Amino acid sequence: MKRVEMKKLFRAIMPLIASLLIILPAAAQKMSPPGPGPARPVNLPKITEKKLANGLTVVMAPLPNVPKITALLTVRAGQATGREKHPGIAQIAAAVANEGTDTRTSKQLKEELRSIGGTLDLSTNQDATVMSASALSEFSPRMLELMSDVIQHPSFPDSELALSKSNTIEGIRAGRADPNFLANERFQKIIFGDHPYGFVVPDEKSINALTRDDLKQFAATYYAPNNSFLVVVGDFTPDKLFAEIQKAFNSWKSRELPSEPTVAAAPRAKRQIYFVNRPGSIQSTIYMGNVTIARKDKDYFAIRTADTIYGGSFYSRLTRNIREDKGYTYSPFSSSATMARSGYWVVGAAVRNEVTGPTLKEIFYEIDRMRSAPVTAEELDAAKAYSTGQFSVELASQAGLAGRINTVYLYDLPRDFISTFKPKIEALTTADIKMAATKYFDQSGFAVVIVGDYDKVKDQVATYGDVTLLDTEGNPITKTASK
Amino acid sequence: MRRFQRKLCGLLVGLLLLTMLSPLIHATPLSIPVVYYKLPNGLRVVVSEDHNAPVVTVAVYYNVGFRIEPKERTGFAHLFEHMMFQGSANVKKFEHAKYVEANGGSLNGHTDFDYTNYFETMPSDRVELGLWLEADRMRSLDVTPENLKNQQNVVSEEVRVNVLNQPYGLFEWIDLWGNANQNYYNSHNGYGDLKDIEAATIEDVRAFFKTYYAPNNAVLTVVGDVDAGDVKKMVEKYFSNIPQQPQPARPDIAEPPQTKEKRVTEPDKLATVPALAVGYHAPAQNSPDFAPVVLLNLILQGDDSSRFYQRLIKEKELSLDLQGAVNIYGNEFDYFGPMIMTTRTTYKPGHTGDEIVKEMDAVLADIMQNGVTEKELADAKVRYRSNYYNQLESTFGKAHLLSTLALFRDAPNQINNALAPFEAVTRDQIKAVARKYYVPENRTVIDRVPEQKGDK
Numbered sequence: 007m008k009r010v011e012m013k014k015l016f017r018a019i020m021p022l023i024a025s026l027l028i029i030l031p032a033a034a035q036k037m038s039p040p041g042p043g044p045a046r047p048v049n050l051p052k053i054t055e056k057k058l059a060n061g062l063t064v065v066m067a068p069l070p071n072v073p074k075i076t077a078l079l080t081v082r083a084g085q086a087t088g089r090e091k092h093p094g095i096a097q098i099a100a101a102v103a104n105e106g107t108d109t110r111t112s113k114q115l116k117e118e119l120r121s122i123g124g125t126l127d128l129s130t131n132q133d134a135t136v137m138s139a140s141a142l143s144e145f146s147p148r149m150l151e152l153m154s155d156v157i158q159h160p161s162f163p164d165s166e167l168a169l170s171k172s173n174t175i176e177g178i179r180a181g182r183a184d185p186n187f188l189a190n191e192r193f194q195k196i197i198f199g200d201h202p203y204g205f206v207v208p209d210e211k212s213i214n215a216l217t218r219d220d221l222k223q224f225a226a227t228y229y230a231p232n233n234s235f236l237v238v239v240g241d242f243t244p245d246k247l248f249a250e251i252q253k254a255f256n257s258w259k260s261r262e263l264p265s266e267p268t269v270a271a272a273p274r275a276k277r278q279i280y281f282v283n284r285p286g287s288i289q290s291t292i293y294m295g296n297v298t299i300a301r302k303d304k305d306y307f308a309i310r311t312a313d314t315i316y317g318g319s320f321y322s323r324l325t326r327n328i329r330e331d332k333g334y335t336y337s338p339f340s341s342s343a344t345m346a347r348s349g350y351w352v353v354g355a356a357v358r359n360e361v362t363g364p365t366l367k368e369i370f371y372e373i374d375r376m377r378s379a380p381v382t383a384e385e386l387d388a389a390k391a392y393s394t395g396q397f398s399v400e401l402a403s404q405a406g407l408a409g410r411i412n413t414v415y416l417y418d419l420p421r422d423f424i425s426t427f428k429p430k431i432e433a434l435t436t437a438d439i440k441m442a443a444t445k446y447f448d449q450s451g452f453a454v455v456i457v458g459d460y461d462k463v464k465d466q467v468a469t470y471g472d473v474t475l476l477d478t479e480g481n482p483i484t485k486t487a488s489k
Numbered sequence: 490m491r492r493f494q495r496k497l498c499g500l501l502v503g504l505l506l507l508t509m510l511s512p513l514i515h516a517t518p519l520s521i522p523v524v525y526y527k528l529p530n531g532l533r534v535v536v537s538e539d540h541n542a543p544v545v546t547v548a549v550y551y552n553v554g555f556r557i558e559p560k561e562r563t564g565f566a567h568l569f570e571h572m573m574f575q576g577s578a579n580v581k582k583f584e585h586a587k588y589v590e591a592n593g594g595s596l597n598g599h600t601d602f603d604y605t606n607y608f609e610t611m612p613s614d615r616v617e618l619g620l621w622l623e624a625d626r627m628r629s630l631d632v633t634p635e636n637l638k639n640q641q642n643v644v645s646e647e648v649r650v651n652v653l654n655q656p657y658g659l660f661e662w663i664d665l666w667g668n669a670n671q672n673y674y675n676s677h678n679g680y681g682d683l684k685d686i687e688a689a690t691i692e693d694v695r696a697f698f699k700t701y702y703a704p705n706n707a708v709l710t711v712v713g714d715v716d717a718g719d720v721k722k723m724v725e726k727y728f729s730n731i732p733q734q735p736q737p738a739r740p741d742i743a744e745p746p747q748t749k750e751k752r753v754t755e756p757d758k759l760a761t762v763p764a765l766a767v768g769y770h771a772p773a774q775n776s777p778d779f780a781p782v783v784l785l786n787l788i789l790q791g792d793d794s795s796r797f798y799q800r801l802i803k804e805k806e807l808s809l810d811l812q813g814a815v816n817i818y819g820n821e822f823d824y825f826g827p828m829i830m831t832t833r834t835t836y837k838p839g840h841t842g843d844e845i846v847k848e849m850d851a852v853l854a855d856i857m858q859n860g861v862t863e864k865e866l867a868d869a870k871v872r873y874r875s876n877y878y879n880q881l882e883s884t885f886g887k888a889h890l891l892s893t894l895a896l897f898r899d900a901p902n903q904i905n906n907a908l909a910p911f912e913a914v915t916r917d918q919i920k921a922v923a924r925k926y927y928v929p930e931n932r933t934v935i936d937r938v939p940e941q942k943g944d945k
Contacts, residue, residue, distance in 0.1 A: 037579040039588055040617040046543040046714050071541045072878040112803065116794035120868045123875025125792075142875050173802075173809050176837055180762040180809065183656035286758055289646070289654045320596065321586040330583045333642030336650055356650040388591035395593020395612050402542035403883050 061232030075240030076404040083228035085130040086202035094208025100128035105166035150254035185291035271348035290458035295352035301344040301417035308442035313342040363466030376443035380436040519905040531705025545713030546884035547619030548608035550892040553701040555679030564681010567600040578629035613714035624727035656760035661833040669933035703734035744827040750929040756940040768829035781918035842936030
């Protein structure tokens with residue numbers, strides 16, 4: 007559209023406004039956006055908590071938005087559990103558990119899931135092994151029965167274990183070609199060190215050493231009802247569903263649980279660059295940050311809101327600066343991850359090689375700005391509205407609500423976490439945000455991980471800290487040998 | 490495909506006249522409420538009340554995607570999408586994001602084969618803000634050379650992060666479509682060559698806006714905890730005075746039939762493990778073959794019980810992963826033109842792409858010979874229904890279905906009976922479409938292999 011036509015068009019639509027344009031200065035010509043309508047009723051989920059005789063905690067929340075049902079069965083065995091003797095055992099056990107039970111082959115399991123429109127997957131995170139399942143709600147008893155069978159009676163067939171080992175090894179190898187995988191892996195390992203959260207993926211030797219007996223022993227030890235909780239969300243009536251849950255899970259036997267050694271996680275004190283050399287890269291993939299707090303910590307609300315303002319939302323300071331102003335990157339981000347035993351704050355961006363140094367400069371500049379002066383009241387209000395608005399969207403989906411309830415139990419939060427989320431966010435002050443930024447966004451201790459072509463960008467990064475040069479496996483390489 | 494378009498238009502003129510005057514409320518098996526009407530300027534409007542949560546999605550779908558973007562401007566439709574966040578008469582650069590987020594919402598835009606969408610999901614008492622924002626940029630997009638340069642940089646970084654600096658580089662879309670199709674509109678790279686993205690001018694942006702972002706080339710959809718009557722008044726207030734624009738003849742996007750199998754081997758500088766993509770030209774969406782082909786895809790590659798998964802990953806232990814569908818990154822309803830049914834798999838080093846293709850052919854030969862079992866077909870229908878419900882769970886999911894059904898079929902109420910054609914599919918139809926479409930001369934195979942060290 008040509009400029010002239012545009013003006014013509016504008017006049018045709020709004021003659022009044024157009025004539026005002028001639029007289030009024032540019033700033034006054036803008037129309038203001040409409041304000042909110044009458045507040046709509048808040049729809050907090052009705053959550054019922056029960057306990058089976060075997061110790062399994064059951065949490066149910068009806069959400070009949072579609073005729074489906076979603077369940078999360080969480081076992082308190084994280085991805086590092088058992089690593090002292092068998093690194094990776096929790097991950098491989100999760101991968102093989104739904105590949106056969108005492109009475110069902112892998113294929114039978116998959117076919118039964120298909121016939122109920124269902125899914126059933128196991129995965130591990132820092133604190134737990136999580137079985138997530140879904141199905142058409144008319145088939146809820148069959149879904150629960152399959153979940154129960156897989157958690158109680160995984161048979162870990164030798165052939166399935168062998169296949170999983172080889173596929174896991176190749177999968178990790180494929181992942182090491184991806185700069186995001188490399189940056190995240192290195193970042194977690196560096197900031198958490200020997201803490202269980204520093205365990206990301208096992209090496210080949212550890213994977214190959216695992217036996218069927220190891221996995222059976224692991225499941226017998228950790229997959230216990232008194233070490234687990236079940237969250238179900240969807241289209242059901244709680245009484246009827248609870249009867250189905252009892253029928254499916256009553257046979258699961260409780261047992262004595264081992265205690266896991268505790269290792270403290272502390273923030274690093276010295277800033278350092280860890281450069282993962284990936285020759286041929288046309289971008290530098292940057293991840294930086296430090297250890298912060300566990301989810302239960304009193305500063306949780308302050309740090310997550312400081313993060314929203316810094317880089318955790320689209321209209322954040324970081325995005326406005328290095329994307330919308332400078333055009334260095336497509337997807338800058340920051341994220342506050344808080345879990346059962348610790349947490350971290352991470353800032354990241356993938357940027358073309360030529361602007362690697364300038365990007366580091368701006369990331370640090372924006373961090374300093376968060377720490378040296380309070381955010382504006384407008385920024386804080388926007389962040390509060392954003393957090394509470396997104397929270398209600400999350401609660402409107404089965405997977406979102408199930409996931410949110412799950413955090414309450416996994417991180418041992420107050421049971422009223424969901425209903426008090428909004429008032430707690432709204433009580434924050436600009437001083438709280440400055441406190442959180444000052445305390446947790448202190449760049450002087452950051453691990454700065456960069457995945458890229460070292461020879462192409464080394465001159466740009468050297469001024470930001472001592473550089474440790476690594477290969478994609480994490481082995482140190484000498485800088486002169488990198489050519 | 491093009492015939493479908495014409496037939497549909499003829500049929501629907503009558504319907505539209507009706508709906509312009511009095512909104513139709515449809516109550517069919519699924520009973521999702523749908524109000525559908527058209528403003529005098531041609532804007533199609535869909536409103537669907539959903540009071541499960543105090544949330545609303547406002548979405549505008551424009552009837553233009555990267556498929557018909559101008560020649561020598563690959564990636565332009567997507568670059569343009571970015572420009573829609575750069576300001577309009579009453580909203581400064583990037584302020585759209587500020588307004589939405591400061592009111593508790595989230596936002597995005599997406600460029601696809603045949604549509605470009607913009608949407609915000611917000612607390613439902615902010616619905617008027619969403620409508621005001623969408624109307625402002627539909628009426629008065631404001632672009633400057635500085636903003637264009639800025640977004641050319643941002644989009645170039647997007648292409649680098651998602652394609653050029655990534656192993657495999659989305660080859661199952663960009664390279665597969667490039668090799669499988671002969672017509673520029675279907676074969677060109679929709680993410681764009683960096684050179685073309687850099688070459689875009691402000692005149693390109695203005696011309697594209699004027700033509701394709703007119704109300705008569707768009708659907709506005711509102712789904713959530715709102716009153717349809719209130720929304721109607723707001724839509725009238727903000728959108729009715731945006732002028733319509735003449736629409737140019739659409740380019741011919743028909744794809745000549747493929748007559749010979751195509752096989753390509755591509756070196757990958759970044760990958761460490763090989764991958765394979767196989768694509769077959771799909772039947773048109775209005776063909777009686779379409780529903781059977783969708784269910785056949787579920788049987789072949791819809792889940793871990795599927796034929797390809799079981800053969801390639803479990804029995805032969807060749808593949809590490811597998812994904813595939815008629816429209817691998819979308820659904821059955823959200824495109825309007827030729828489509829490549831795709832399978833993508835990463836496979837173990839030491840094997841070859843030919844071995845994978847051979848095993849896939851064995852699976853297909855069995856189905857062509859013996860068909861699928863009653864149970865497989867019955868389960869595929871359950872799987873289809875279950876997947877379909879997933880799309881209806883969120884206000885955005887419903888808005889997406891309603892918008893694309895309105896945009897491409899002028900019939901958003903089909904959301905309530907979309908399952909019917911799939912429920913009616915028979916085993917004989919499955920066997921017949923396997924024989925008709927899953928033949929070598931209808932396919933393109935790309936074997937993506939890690940470049941040997943020292944090749945450089």
